Amino acid sequence: MTKVILKYLSIILTIYLLSMLIHTIYIGDTLSLLIMGLVLLIINLLLKPFLLLITLPLSILTLGLFTFIVNAWTILIADHFVSGVNMGGFLDSLLASFIIVILHHLLRDMNKPSKHY
Template sequence: MGFFLRLLLNALALYLLSRVYNGVSFAPGTDVVSVVLAALVMGIVNALIRPVLLLLSLPVNVLTLGLFTLVVNGAVLWLVAQVTALNVAGFGAAILGALVLALISWLLDALVTALGLDGRRG
């Protein structure tokens, strides 16, 4: 899947998250550019900071059989909210929001794949 398609899907997923879950929202008057910027920051944080957090939390993650990854994903969402127009009600809301965001992203990815928009030939 191309970079821009992935970026737009992530922006759509963040927007849908803010519509479905009250714990995560965008600042009033936020435009499309701010939503795409939040998705871009989310991608950068997922690529650079999330692996470090997962590595540092590896012992706890092993003890919890991987469930601590939800906390790491919530921390990533909370961190993105600190530097963008995204608002998160609290850390608990960030954890639940990250779980809902993963579900929305999975559904959008499945839809794009089913429609054949991902560029794969099959």
């Protein structure tokens, strides 16, 4: 359960920070941001495994880098369903997918208990 919450937090935090830095990413209000995070989380849970399976040969050829393209596609799909958020296009979604992955891993590592030997 905490993995899902961390993923949700990394999604909404990244989209918010990118909207502050990049003028083509627009967030109408806080509720739209929260809905965007929820829609993207649901798409990642339901649709993303299917997309990764379809694009598996390309992912193998690019040594896994094509998964960032799939992440950008899922962001664009979620952007289509939420009216109060505009991600600005494919390149902005690709940048968001990079930062979401990095931020998610940072949050996940902070949540792990430290090992003392």
